Amino acid sequence: MSDVQDLNTLGATTTGRTASVPATAGQIIEKPYDPTPDRENIRGTIALWLVWTLVGVVAAVVVTGLITIYGCHVANSCTPETNELKAIRVVIELVLTPLVGLVGAVTGFYFGEKTASARSGG
Numbered sequence: 361m362s363d364v365q366d367l368n369t370l371g372a373t374t375t376g377r378t379a380s381v382p383a384t385a386g387q388i389i390e391k392p393y394d395p396t397p398d399r400e401n402i403r404g405t406i407a408l409w410l411v412w413t414l415v416g417v418v419a420a421v422v423v424t425g426l427i428t429i430y431g432c433h434v435a436n437s438c439t440p441e442t443n444e445l446k447a448i449r450v451v452i453e454l455v456l457t458p459l460v461g462l463v464g465a466v467t468g469f470y471f472g473e474k475t476a477s478a479r480s481g482g
Contacts, residue, residue, distance in 0.1 A: 407470045410463045417456055424448055 425448050432438040441447075 403470050403473070407466050410459075410466050414459055414463045417459055421448055421451060421456065424451075 425445055428442060428445060428448070432442045
């Protein structure tokens with residue numbers, strides 16, 4: 361029973377900035393915590409979700425426009441507002457425009473950070 365370690369106190373002598381890794385029986389090697397891989401994974405996930413959201417919104421706008429125009433011509437009930445797709449223009453102005461700006465800012469920051477870390481060698 362002398363080889364049993366209390367997991368509640370494992371690495372508790374540090375300030376939470378190190379990760380304890382068992383090397384061999386009875387030895388513990390502490391290595392510093394590096395948040396860079398976790399941070400890059402989270403940034404990549406956020407950027408990917410925003411890009412897919414943009415693709416989804418663009419696809420929804422295109423499909424809605426096609427359905428509106430097709431339905432109007434099939435029923436012969438086209439109005440000038442339907443022909444100009446005024447309802448879809450409102451959606452584009454309210455949703456798509458800010459989303460494009462947000463995706464541009466996030467992807468620019470993400471790839472700019474990757475380029476800067478590649479130049480610094482990290």
